[in-house]
Amino acid sequence: MATNGYTPEGKPAMSTMQPLTNDEDHVLKSFRVLIADLCQQFNGGHPGGAMGMAAIGVALWKYVMQYAPHTPDFFNRDRFILSNGKGQRQCLYQTSSADWASKLGHTCLFQYTFLHLTGYKAMTLDQLKSYHSDRTDALCPGHPEIEIEGVEVTTGPLGQGVANAVGLAIATKNLAATFNRPGYEIVSNHIWCMVGDACLQEGVALEAISFAGHLRLNNLTVIYDNNQITCDGSVDLTNTEDINAKMRACGWDVIDVQDGCYDIHGIVAALKQAKESTQKPTFINVRTVIGVDSAVAGQAVAHGVALGTNNVAELKKEYGFNPEEKFVITPTVRRFFEDIPARGQTLVNSWNDLVERYSKEFPEPAAEFQMRTKGELPADWNKLIPKEFPSKPTASRAASGLVFNPIAEKVKTFMVGTADLSPSVNMAYPGKVDFQNSLTVIQPDLRTTCGINGNYSGRYIHYGVREHAMCAISNGIAAFAPNTFIPVTSSFFMFYLYAAPAVRMGALQELQVIHTATHDSIGMGEDGPTHQPIELAALYRAMPNLLYIRPGDSEETAGAWIAAIEAKKTPSIISTSRHALPQLTQTKREGVLRGAYVLEETEGSGRADVTLIGVGAELSFALEVAKELKSKDLRARVLSFPCQRLFEKQPVSYKRETLQRYKGIPAIVIEPYAPNGWERYADAAICLTRFGHSLPGKAAYKYFGFETGKMAEKILKYLSEVKQDEILRSEFVEL
Amino acid sequence: MATNGYTPEGKPAMSTMQPLTNDEDHVLKSFRVLIADLCQQFNGGHPGGAMGMAAIGVALWKYVMQYAPHTPDFFNRDRFILSNGKGQRQCLYQTSSADWASKLGHTCLFQYTFLHLTGYKAMTLDQLKSYHSDRTDALCPGHPEIEIEGVEVTTGPLGQGVANAVGLAIATKNLAATFNRPGYEIVSNHIWCMVGDACLQEGVALEAISFAGHLRLNNLTVIYDNNQITCDGSVDLTNTEDINAKMRACGWDVIDVQDGCYDIHGIVAALKQAKESTQKPTFINVRTVIGVDSAVAGQAVAHGVALGTNNVAELKKEYGFNPEEKFVITPTVRRFFEDIPARGQTLVNSWNDLVERYSKEFPEPAAEFQMRTKGELPADWNKLIPKEFPSKPTASRAASGLVFNPIAEKVKTFMVGTADLSPSVNMAYPGKVDFQNSLTVIQPDLRTTCGINGNYSGRYIHYGVREHAMCAISNGIAAFAPNTFIPVTSSFFMFYLYAAPAVRMGALQELQVIHTATHDSIGMGEDGPTHQPIELAALYRAMPNLLYIRPGDSEETAGAWIAAIEAKKTPSIISTSRHALPQLTQTKREGVLRGAYVLEETEGSGRADVTLIGVGAELSFALEVAKELKSKDLRARVLSFPCQRLFEKQPVSYKRETLQRYKGIPAIVIEPYAPNGWERYADAAICLTRFGHSLPGKAAYKYFGFETGKMAEKILKYLSEVKQDEILRSEFVEL
Incomplete structure (x- = not known):
């Protein structure tokens, strides 16, 4: 095939015209x-x-x-x-x-x-x-x-x-x-x-x-x-x-x-x-x-x-x-x-030599470089996580910042990014430097109109409104060498549907990427049904090799981050609320690592009447409903269930003792999501099987019946119906 | 703010300089x-x-x-x-x-x-x-x-x-x-x-x-x-x-x-x-x-x-x-x-006049136009579906063509498209004309290199490798006026993850779009884990107002299309196999419309030992396993379960009689997908909770244990274990 050295548009094309040997x-x-x-x-x-x-x-x-x-x-x-x-x-x-x-x-x-x-x-x-x-x-x-x-x-x-x-x-x-x-x-x-x-x-x-x-x-x-x-x-x-x-x-x-x-x-x-x-x-x-x-x-x-x-x-x-x-x-x-x-071996050898000389000349960065190439974190990374959190109501997206910002600030392994939601996702750690072009002599650092500048050593990436590319690019960063980087992405949870093909590819490739997904509930409010996730958790709970974690307060958010950072071959989604959540005295970060744990056991020796499963932004609802039921002489135990995948990894004995379904205690999950998959752990659900509604957060909860009184009523009704209709006991019921 | 009539690039900008009144x-x-x-x-x-x-x-x-x-x-x-x-x-x-x-x-x-x-x-x-x-x-x-x-x-x-x-x-x-x-x-x-x-x-x-x-x-x-x-x-x-x-x-x-x-x-x-x-x-x-x-x-x-x-x-x-x-x-x-x-009313009136004159001048297209604007289909559209299908093994993607191509050919309501997979998805109906630009006088019809040309009256859209846009564009076509168009999209099922945000928007807007998704199983083979769907069905089964239908043979594929075409305010995904499936004598298109139905009941009056749930490309596996179990004196009934959403819409009595779980008969679902959600209908699953593997279809089934003998063994073991361990009966088990 001949070439005349020109492209179809008439521009000179690259060609040496040098004949092949x-x-x-x-x-x-x-x-x-x-x-x-x-x-x-x-x-x-x-x-x-x-x-x-x-x-x-x-x-x-x-x-x-x-x-x-x-x-x-x-x-x-x-x-x-x-x-x-x-x-x-x-x-x-x-x-x-x-x-x-x-x-x-x-x-x-x-x-x-x-x-x-x-x-x-x-x-x-x-x-x-x-x-x-x-x-x-x-x-x-x-x-x-x-x-x-x-x-x-x-x-x-x-x-x-x-x-x-x-x-x-x-x-x-x-x-x-x-x-x-x-x-x-x-x-x-x-x-x-x-x-x-x-x-x-x-x-x-x-x-x-x-x-x-x-x-x-x-x-x-x-x-x-x-x-x-x-x-x-x-x-x-x-x-x-x-x-x-x-x-x-x-x-x-x-x-x-x-x-x-x-x-x-x-x-x-x-x-x-x-x-x-x-x-x-x-x-x-x-x-x-x-x-x-x-x-x-x-x-x-x-x-x-x-x-x-x-x-x-x-x-x-x-x-x-x-x-x-x-x-x-x-x-x-x-x-x-x-x-x-x-x-190739010559390349390797001369590079090894170079690194050896570098290590002598610059021992400090060299030590860090070695740590990074081995995929290791500083031994004390988890000491950077606060031991306690403010007791005032805090959005779990804010808690996510409280937990992770100190780590991101100190540990250069983390490349933090956002799809144009810096003000919402709280991942901008103190003193962050943006990752921006810095070709020094030839091209000065980018000077943005808004004045937020950066350079290639920066570790905060403004991805623009490009959720899918953000996650696929993060896979590439993670794939550079095992755990040399841990990329962190952030956006609203709903937009992880845009990014889902990339999240999947990360899971398939066992790449550690941490996705921080906020606004994960109808409680996010006015943005309405296009932004309120209903069915998305079902995808991520089913996706192999992925941790989908919904923490219920700041303490659990700490647990979610620990789980995600320890999962060296597994990506995670930390799914948090837009709105402030009450801080619960019963939550434990260690509990999150087991996927689910008992938050409140019934007192005394009698059998509980019901197990309530609380999840994420609505965890406190379960506690409130339990209290309401107690006032009506019903004995309710309460579980926190932030991560199905982590729970599945626990020994059978732990799972049985936590759920106690084998004792015949009905379990009811409270989560304004499609219930698909909860049937494994619960007998009934207060859930959503339709799309959401544009209302302020509290009004949205009310609109869909997620008020303490209403929920308690539904549960009482269900428990009495189950007693009358034995067949119902063998079926999963949406309340 | 002044304008000098030029853009920042120095090009003249549109400006009348006409002062405001x-x-x-x-x-x-x-x-x-x-x-x-x-x-x-x-x-x-x-x-x-x-x-x-x-x-x-x-x-x-x-x-x-x-x-x-x-x-x-x-x-x-x-x-x-x-x-x-x-x-x-x-x-x-x-x-x-x-x-x-x-x-x-x-x-x-x-x-x-x-x-x-x-x-x-x-x-x-x-x-x-x-x-x-x-x-x-x-x-x-x-x-x-x-x-x-x-x-x-x-x-x-x-x-x-x-x-x-x-x-x-x-x-x-x-x-x-x-x-x-x-x-x-x-x-x-x-x-x-x-x-x-x-x-x-x-x-x-x-x-x-x-x-x-x-x-x-x-x-x-x-x-x-x-x-x-x-x-x-x-x-x-x-x-x-x-x-x-x-x-x-x-x-x-x-x-x-x-x-x-x-x-x-x-x-x-x-x-x-x-x-x-x-x-x-x-x-x-x-x-x-x-x-x-x-x-x-x-x-x-x-x-x-x-x-x-x-x-x-x-x-x-x-x-x-x-x-x-x-x-x-x-x-x-x-x-x-x-x-x-x-x-505005003047516009409406003169348009009404125009259409009236048009109706007199061109009664035939006018009648069709009226039908279209009312969102109606020709009364006999479903007579175009074959009453019977060849008995030889047929891929359900091919069956999809057998069912739908005669309709697409005749009924102009359908705008059929594909994301560059015409040869794979079988949606190119006989005599199809492509939708391509045709500005007549000024711009002659597009003349493509490959010789496949078209014009704006064409109803087959080559979307290119743009799965997400294909589905979002289809929403736009459907939104033009209620049911004036029924857009059909097509690609591999796995790539409906790329398109998921658009599929969701269609469901949210109650737009009838039919997505034909092929290669929906590990049986698709060599393309490997990136193309083998494992968890995607969990998303679509949970998505509100969407029908996710997996037909098991050609007869069921007819049922899937009928369900999808009759769902005037709901999008559907018809999920089909790449590989040939045996044609089953027991399948019924009407059964698909109920979501699940009994394919094979046990003979005589004794209680069945187990209910097997077969789905889509693996439906025949359930029948084969039942046969194998029978040879070991186990009485197995078999359900076909193509669509969870349609089943949920059935009366309680139908659901109970179909499942018969209340009789204490354990149900086991066979599907090489993540089992999340099947817990509602089954007690155990032969399923996949990891990503797939690149092997030819049959070898992939074998690799993951989807052989009749292996599956029967697992079921026998489960049934005997359940007898010994009562607690197990209250838990969902992955076999």
């Missing part, structure tokens, strides 16, 4: 054939995407990226994110006017194959062949997964990878600004992110792109595999924007590469120029041809058929390979990549 | 003072946003928009969407260097007040004053809500309104292309959407903006209230992109208005120019000053204090008003707006 040519072709074989073995066969990206891969792994296959966790390595990791979508589109061979998953094979070729030990040829097999210990899942050596984050849900890359770039910038000293650039890595057409359509990526431009993350390069094809057909079915102009408007440098299939050196030049950018992140728009050199290559409207046995054979013949041989990696290919592990 | 000046000032009073009454007081937008409101409601306050549901009215409807965020930001009075919710008062002034009958002055009160029948909630006359969609969660506006513009285009005839422009309305800085940062809006540019929706105007202030401070804390250049890159026309506070006629000129655009949607960048003319107006760094009693009084004095008087609407103001209701 014979070895390079052979490597490209071998790679494509290998991909075709790997796909063909399970008879699925849409290798087009990975084939088209071969030259980009060679440029990155052979010529540009700094990494060490034999020390895959080398701290200062460049990070590569494959964001366009589409799976095996069956993308063959047919209309009466056109058959259209479309794009074509299997992009992850691109990465796996380069990991194999460059010498990552775990990624054997045998493993490569396990792709799409039923081998349960395979290292080649349908999308790249963080557990695999050489894979930095799990991708798959489109757009997430872009935001993760922004997070990784932020991590680098912050560590560099914090720890580097003149002559000692101990953190200096670059972030490379590969995207397809789809990633550039997803909102989370668009949010992250805008934010990265604002932050001037010049250590971030996004490489666009521009083949103009998506599942439904050509991209122009759905997208006709001028992507280069859009990226420039967002504060990015843009480089075009015209021949992305063969011009390895043009790509290398673009990548190097990107790496040398001093002011902006770089977007490299690389034109590729899907399924290049195969029967359907580059034909916009073609009778596209997936590569099958015949086409793979044809491709091999065209390349001068033996069509009978499969999975061939020639000595030439091996030789081409064989220097990489040693080259 | 005395009346206009008085109206602007009166409006601002009224807003200040309305805010001050509840002592909160951040009227800045609405005050800054006063001139925009006058331009729209007095001079440009076509609407009829006394016929608020006039079919061909212009639609106005207030997307920047921030609530009462307490936005006062303080640092040591600057106090910053920030923005300031209460934008909804802007709309409510104009609704009052222009004569919407329900919006009395008394109602206006109910804002932030505890009056439960108030028409002034914290964010605009669709139930209120003159409000088109419920907004609040930022960014949604922009996508809704795109949907409304699509609805207009499609109706116009379908029904208009030369000289009979029966649908010709314009969509006006007001946004703030925040909406332009949200991913869902960015997706919708890109898509609207692609579709060349020239009947859409977005008005940017550009005051450069968000909650955390000035916008440049988080966003420094060139928004005009970005919008142009996305295919929009851009008009600048320099003095948005006073230059009513400059704004009117811009709005009119936008309305006359023939090729593109228009973005009007209007510079406004928050809290204009008040003590803190336009001061970038100011000791900002919320307007208090004193400042409101000061403002009144400055304007020459009596500071002692509150809520004053002078005769001049009344006179200024008094012509609007009559003007």
